[in-house]
Amino acid sequence: MKAYKETGAEKAFTILNLTLLSLFSLTILYPFAHVASSALSANDAVLGGMVTFFPVRPTTEALRQLLVHRGYQSAMANTVFITCVGTLMNLFVTAMLAYPLSRKNLRFSKVLNILVLLPMFFSGGMIPTYLVVSTLKLTDTYWAYLLPSLVSPFYCLLLRNFFASIPKELEESAIIDGAGYGRVLLQIIMPLSMAAIATIALFYAVDHWNVFLGGIMYINDRKLWTLQMFLREMISQSEHASELAEGGSAFVSLESLRMAAILVSILPILCVYPFVQKYFVKGVMVGSVKG
Amino acid sequence: MANKQLHKKATQDSLLKDLIKYRWIYILALPGLLYLLVFKYVPMYGVTVAFKDYSSRLGILQSPWVGMKHFMRLFASRDFAILLKNTLFLNVYKIAVMTPLAMVFALCLNAIRNVYTKRIMQTISYFPHFLSWVVISGITFQLFSPYSGTLNQILIKLGMQPMTFLSSPKSFKTMLVVFGAWKELGWASIIYLAALSGINTELYEAAQIDGASKLRKTWHITMPALIPTMVTLLLIDIGRIMSVGFEQVYVYLNPILYEKGDVFATYVYRVGLGQGKFSYTTAVELFNTMIGLVLLVVANKISKRLTEESLW
Numbered sequence: 036m037k038a039y040k041e042t043g044a045e046k047a048f049t050i051l052n053l054t055l056l057s058l059f060s061l062t063i064l065y066p067f068a069h070v071a072s073s074a075l076s077a078n079d080a081v082l083g084g085m086v087t088f089f090p091v092r093p094t095t096e097a098l099r100q101l102l103v104h105r106g107y108q109s110a111m112a113n114t115v116f117i118t119c120v121g122t123l124m125n126l127f128v129t130a131m132l133a134y135p136l137s138r139k140n141l142r143f144s145k146v147l148n149i150l151v152l153l154p155m156f157f158s159g160g161m162i163p164t165y166l167v168v169s170t171l172k173l174t175d176t177y178w179a180y181l182l183p184s185l186v187s188p189f190y191c192l193l194l195r196n197f198f199a200s201i202p203k204e205l206e207e208s209a210i211i212d213g214a215g216y217g218r219v220l221l222q223i224i225m226p227l228s229m230a231a232i233a234t235i236a237l238f239y240a241v242d243h244w245n246v247f248l249g250g251i252m253y254i255n256d257r258k259l260w261t262l263q264m265f266l267r268e269m270i271s272q273s274e275h276a277s278e279l280a281e282g283g284s285a286f287v288s289l290e291s292l293r294m295a296a297i298l299v300s301i302l303p304i305l306c307v308y309p310f311v312q313k314y315f316v317k318g319v320m321v322g323s324v325k326g
Numbered sequence: 327m328a329n330k331q332l333h334k335k336a337t338q339d340s341l342l343k344d345l346i347k348y349r350w351i352y353i354l355a356l357p358g359l360l361y362l363l364v365f366k367y368v369p370m371y372g373v374t375v376a377f378k379d380y381s382s383r384l385g386i387l388q389s390p391w392v393g394m395k396h397f398m399r400l401f402a403s404r405d406f407a408i409l410l411k412n413t414l415f416l417n418v419y420k421i422a423v424m425t426p427l428a429m430v431f432a433l434c435l436n437a438i439r440n441v442y443t444k445r446i447m448q449t450i451s452y453f454p455h456f457l458s459w460v461v462i463s464g465i466t467f468q469l470f471s472p473y474s475g476t477l478n479q480i481l482i483k484l485g486m487q488p489m490t491f492l493s494s495p496k497s498f499k500t501m502l503v504v505f506g507a508w509k510e511l512g513w514a515s516i517i518y519l520a521a522l523s524g525i526n527t528e529l530y531e532a533a534q535i536d537g538a539s540k541l542r543k544t545w546h547i548t549m550p551a552l553i554p555t556m557v558t559l560l561l562i563d564i565g566r567i568m569s570v571g572f573e574q575v576y577v578y579l580n581p582i583l584y585e586k587g588d589v590f591a592t593y594v595y596r597v598g599l600g601q602g603k604f605s606y607t608t609a610v611e612l613f614n615t616m617i618g619l620v621l622l623v624v625a626n627k628i629s630k631r632l633t634e635e636s637l638w
Contacts, residue, residue: 045540052434053443060450062508066465069476073468084474132358135351142344147355150362156565157619159369160611161591162598166375166386167368185361216351245458247573252599263460267577270464290474297464304456312449 067301073294074098081291097291098299107296109258110265117180117261118243124181125239126232129191134220136191137198148195151188161252168253179253180246180261187242190235197231198224234315241304262300269293376609389605396609405593412499413589413614416575417567419503424514425560429552431511432518433544451512462509463577467492492578495586502574502587521555522548557635565622568614590614 065088072090073081075098080091101107136147164183173179201224209219225232247263254260270293345352371386376396378389400406431451438444454462469475470492478488491497529547538546572591579587590610598607622637630636 048540049437049439052437056434056438056447059511060447063450063454065476066469069469070465082474084471084476084479087476128357128361131354135348135355138351141348141351142341143352147359150359154362154366154370156622157370157615159366159372160608160615161594162604162608162611163369163372163375163386164365165599166372166380166604167365169382170385171364182361183365185365186358188362188366191358216348216354220354241456245456245460247458247460248595252595263458266464267460270460270467270577290468293464294468297461300461301457305453308453308456309449312452 070294070297070301073291074298076291078288078291081294082288097287097295100287101292101295101299106257106260106265110260110262111299113177113259114244114246114262117177117246118240121181121184121243122236122240124185125187125190126236129186129194129235130220130225130232132186133191133194133198134216134224136195139199151191155188165252174253175256175259177259180243180249183249183253184242184246187235187239190238194228194231194235197228201227230314233311237307237311237315240307244300244304266293266296266300269296373608373612373615375605376612378605380605380608392605396606397613399606400610400613405588408585409588409590409593409610412587413568416499416502416571416589417563419499420506421560421563421567423503423507424510425556425563427507427511428514429518429556432515432522432552433548435515435519436522448512452516453512454509455513457509459573459577462505466505493580493582495583498578498583498587502571502578506571506574517555517559518552521552525551553633554635557629557633558637561622561625561629561635561637564625565618567621568618 068088069086072088073086075090075093075095076086077092077094078096080086085091132147132151135141136144136151138144141147168174168179168183173182205223205227206219209223210216214222245263246261247267250261250264254264269289272289375386375389377391377393378386379392379395380386380389384390435444435447435451438447470477470489472478472488472490481488491501525547530543533543533547568590571589572595575587575589575592576595579592594607594610597603598610626637
């Protein structure tokens with residue numbers, strides 16, 4: 036059969052295609068290689084623009100100075116706390132809401148679905164939400180990071196679609212055996228939905244890890260700053276006005292410190308993401324756009 | 327019809343009975359519903375402060391009504407034209423670049439035969455989606471820095487002038503679109519890849535027998551299969567046309583760039599929370615939301631007529 040023989044034009048296309056995709060990948064890989072090698076290079080090499088792919092005269096001085104910085108330590112601790120606690124809260128409340136939504140036999144299921152769907156099309160906006168949060172006296176507390184983003188309607192609908200695809204017989208037989216709905220959710224539905232749960236757990240965790248707008252809206256107290264707020268201040272500071280650069284004993288430029296901070300803030304995502312990737316493609320597809 | 331409804335009534339419990347019978351499953355939904363009520367529905371009612379003079383002493387309910395005052399102020403202000411132009415232009419620019427690019431990128435990924443190469447390309451291209459704009463701004467400021475950035479180092483070596491386009495008003499929007507595409511291209515292609523994997527392979531085989539070239543197959547089989555997905559995504563984009571991307575603009579914005587880069591979201595944050603003009607900026611947001619909704623309804627109607635695709 037001649038079907039599997041590539042013509043010259045097709046071969047040329049394959050080569051062109053791979054070249055273009057590789058170039059695009061390089062534009063993603065290079066910046067990260069550059070950040071990592073800048074964070075680990077000697078100070079004057081960074082300032083002189085000598086660093087490209089690999090560290091020049093490797094040193095961990097910038098990393099060490101970053102790790103002992105007070106502001107950095109508290110920002111990191113806050114962010115880790117918010118990410119862990121926040122994601123757990125998100126997952127449970129979202130799953131508990133998604134479960135009744137997925138049960139079409141309930142009389143109120145349609146109403147509930149509309150209640151979840153509506154905020155995706157019409158939102159009160161930044162200021163009214165701020166007014167609610169400040170009226171409840173949540174500003175300058177950890178709650179301001181956790182509560183206003185407790186359930187994402189979109190992720191909830193993703194999970195609903197996944198739950199709906201689980202055979203009802205499993206639930207019914209468990210109910211007959213005397214299990215409550217909470218137990219069915221926890222011990223049958225959720226374990227069977229690990230692909231979807233892992234996906235939205237990653238999404239929620241990344242949202243918490245990257246939280247910035249929520250921070251600058253609701254938080255004034257520096258002690259409650261997150262990593263992104265700390266980074267933002269570092270990035271927008273000029274070299275002279277830096278309190279950071281003066282703090283250390285050995286001279287480390289703000290530029291090196293910045294790169295070290297960026298590197299440290301990317302690392303956790305970099306470590307978790309490849310393992311969850313195989314789930315999220317599936318997870319996103321099950322609940323694809325139209326729901 | 328009537329029969330069907332009768333039948334439905336017979337098989338389903340009455341509302342109250344249903345509520346009692348399934349009370350535990352409804353109780354599970356309570357925390358989520360309470361959240362939606364407090365943080366989604368109360369703010370929806372809160373948009374009424376756009377028609378009031380909000381004072382924190384009186385709260386949302388007690389503040390006095392002032393009618394359309396804040397909207398009039400917005401339409402009369404010099405900022406309004408700038409904001410409207412920047413917001414619309416930036417988002418249309420983004421959609422016009424991203425939509426075809428994401429489709430083409432999905433086609434390119436799909437054309438890779440080797441499974442491992444494909445997976446590596448996917449892993450790499452999805453990654454930037456998970457990074458915050460704060461991080462990306464830090465990286466880009468470094469790479470494009472006029473002194474030590476890689477790009478300008480190369481330019482200087484080639485004997486050219488270093489470029490300062492990160493802080494130039496002229497290239498601000500293009501820069502945002504390029505960085506946005508860099509960050510989201512891989513992620514945006516996922517949904518098209520899903521549509522591609524749903525195409526019946528028999529179609530390709532039939533075309534093969536009829537002697538169609540690869541290009542013709544792409545044009546006559548693959549593209550039509552992607553159109554419904556594209557239209558749906560386009561409609562969603564149009565619905566969000568007024569509201570997208572606070573963080574992306576905010577991290578690159580500085581006062582020199584307001585004229586070319588300030589959008590509604592950054593303006594609302596700066597004037598609303600920064601200067602405490604809550605009622606005025608709520609009016610700005612409400613105006614935004616309304617324009618977005620109107621555009622969505624109109625676009626959906628057009629799409630229904632042309633392609634029979636509709637969001638509802």
